[in-house]
Amino acid sequence: MLDDDLPPDPIGAALLRGDVLAELCPSRAILRQTTTRWAVLCLVALRRGEMRFSELRRGIGGISERMLARTLQDLAGHGLVTRTSHPVVPPHVDYALTPLGHDLAERVEALTRWIELNLARFPPASRGEEG
Amino acid sequence: MLDDDLPPDPIGAALLRGDVLAELCPSRAILRQTTTRWAVLCLVALRRGEMRFSELRRGIGGISERMLARTLQDLAGHGLVTRTSHPVVPPHVDYALTPLGHDLAERVEALTRWIELNLARFPPASRGEEG
Numbered sequence: 001m002l003d004d005d006l007p008p009d010p011i012g013a014a015l016l017r018g019d020v021l022a023e024l025c026p027s028r029a030i031l032r033q034t035t036t037r038w039a040v041l042c043l044v045a046l047r048r049g050e051m052r053f054s055e056l057r058r059g060i061g062g063i064s065e066r067m068l069a070r071t072l073q074d075l076a077g078h079g080l081v082t083r084t085s086h087p088v089v090p091p092h093v094d095y096a097l098t099p100l101g102h103d104l105a106e107r108v109e110a111l112t113r114w115i116e117l118n119l120a121r122f123p124p125a126s127r128g129e130e131g
Numbered sequence: 132m133l134d135d136d137l138p139p140d141p142i143g144a145a146l147l148r149g150d151v152l153a154e155l156c157p158s159r160a161i162l163r164q165t166t167t168r169w170a171v172l173c174l175v176a177l178r179r180g181e182m183r184f185s186e187l188r189r190g191i192g193g194i195s196e197r198m199l200a201r202t203l204q205d206l207a208g209h210g211l212v213t214r215t216s217h218p219v220v221p222p223h224v225d226y227a228l229t230p231l232g233h234d235l236a237e238r239v240e241a242l243t244r245w246i247e248l249n250l251a252r253f254p255p256a257s258r259g260e261e262g
Contacts, residue, residue, distance in 0.1 A: 020172060020175060020243045021172060021176060023193035026258035030253055035166065037163055040151075040162065041152060044152065079254045104245070107245045110238055110242075115162050115235075117148065118231070119149045127157035127161065
């Protein structure tokens, strides 16, 4: 186990150590809800730093305004993203990863980066090419 | 970037370097298809080694026979899992990760392990508890 995998409160966390293979473990709900199609892409995009809604929407190809708003709301609910309103004219809102969101996004991006770098190893059909 | 993130054919892979934030990049289809709810759990379970269908079914809480069969078929189609039939009585079939599947499963498990260890940092509602 890497040092940075250790939680800040090892005793409390040990009491709550999860097991995603157990049907009723809360870790499974967290895994499912925080790694939806769009949540993964939002987390990866926000690794670059704080962003406005419009920047995020441009940065994540194919996401609709509605899905982005909903995904950001869900991620905020899980304590992964903060929303900062600036009282300026015109008003704008910045989104950023929390420390928890940063830690999760790091693991998520390790996975997406591996896929990006290893595309050529997948069968042509997996890449959407004719076999 | 870690050394083990380097693909075996860096030139070929560089030509195909993906970007999950790009709508039409094949990496996004691979990400979506290989990290479905059940695919993630199958990959994690198979990290322990080759397993029979019945062992996998017992090992992944809540998975139905039908979903497990379909998930294993999908993972085999993506070159991540092999299926070995043993001509014995009664017949049995073993499932194992391919080298590609092993590499992907390693990243997937780094993510699930982090969630398991950091459960206590998520808001109670994310863990399915009342806030």
